Amino acid sequence: MRDYKIVVLGAGGVGKSSVTVQFVQGVYVESYDPTIEDSYRKQIEIDGRACDLEILDTAGVAQFTAMRELYIKSGKGFILVYSVTDENSLKELLALREQVLRIKDSDNVPMVLIGNKSDLENDRVLSIEDGVKVSQEWGLVPFYETSAMYKTNVDEAFIDVVRQIMRKEAAMSAEKKQQKELQKQQDQKSEIPPSEKEVKKVRTKQSSSGEENDKAKSKCCVIM
Numbered sequence: 001m002r003d004y005k006i007v008v009l010g011a012g013g014v015g016k017s018s019v020t021v022q023f024v025q026g027v028y029v030e031s032y033d034p035t036i037e038d039s040y041r042k043q044i045e046i047d048g049r050a051c052d053l054e055i056l057d058t059a060g061v062a063q064f065t066a067m068r069e070l071y072i073k074s075g076k077g078f079i080l081v082y083s084v085t086d087e088n089s090l091k092e093l094l095a096l097r098e099q100v101l102r103i104k105d106s107d108n109v110p111m112v113l114i115g116n117k118s119d120l121e122n123d124r125v126l127s128i129e130d131g132v133k134v135s136q137e138w139g140l141v142p143f144y145e146t147s148a149m150y151k152t153n154v155d156e157a158f159i160d161v162v163r164q165i166m167r168k169e170a171a172m173s174a175e176k177k178q179q180k181e182l183q184k185q186q187d188q189k190s191e192i193p194p195s196e197k198e199v200k201k202v203r204t205k206q207s208s209s210g211e212e213n214d215k216a217k218s219k220c221c222v223i224m
């Protein structure tokens with residue numbers, strides 16, 4: 001079974017824990033208890049493959065963010081959550097994404113963008129288009145509006161990021177295989193006939209034995 005480490009990031013109170021607990025346990029947590037750091041495991045079959053997911057639900061509030069660098073390093077996929085009722089929570093994600101790309105030192109990091117609390121229509125300050133716009137700016141990062149309360153699009157978002165990790169790993173192992181094959185071909189090519197040096201040695205030997213012949217001939221001449 002393969003291991004998939006997913007990190008859930010976003011500002012405080014946007015619903016990171018609610019979305020995660022809904023996905024892992026299928027329950028909705030009404031009360032708000034700010035997270036320091038919680039880890040969950042879930043085994044799930046995706047596209048006929050058994051996957052062991054480790055999901056890290058992180059702290060939104062600033063005083064706990066010192067650990068962020070460490071868990072970003074170890075994460076394979078990232079779920080970036082904002083709330084459609086909080087304009088700043090989307091702005092905060094811009095810096096978070098930059099941090100993820102910088103720490104992973106790559107533009108190709110499995111990621112989804114989530115606009116949560118979509119059920120709170122009256123409190124909504126961000127439209128679907130606002131989310132789509134950011135997703136486009138990020139190079140079409142998959143975007144879902146979710147409701148942890150009603151479990152809308154929650155499974156879809158998690159499964160999407162796992163599929164991205166699977167695709168990335170498959171591409172990486174195909175690339176490794178190709179490189180190995182290339183290396184093998186190069187090694188075979190470099191098994192060339194004797195090196196320059198060896199050729200020279202052989203030539204020198206041949207020429208010196210030729211000289212000896214000449215000497216022998218000349219000696220013969222003298223005797224005669």
Ligand SMILES: Nc1nc2c(ncn2[C@@H]2O[C@H](COP(=O)(O)OP(=O)(O)OP(=O)(O)O)[C@@H](O)[C@H]2O)c(=O)[nH]1
Nearest residue numbers: 012013014015016017018030034035060117148149
């Ligand atoms: N109506 C509605 N409320 C939600 C939804 N998701 C979360 N909430 C509520 O929002 C509050 C904060 O949710 P949490 O999941 O604790 O938020 P968080 O992002 O984990 O917060 P931190 O751990 O402090 O970073 C809770 O009272 C939740 O019940 C949702 O989809 N709809």
Ligand SMILES: [Mg+2]
Nearest residue numbers: 016017034035
């Ligand atoms: Mg939380």
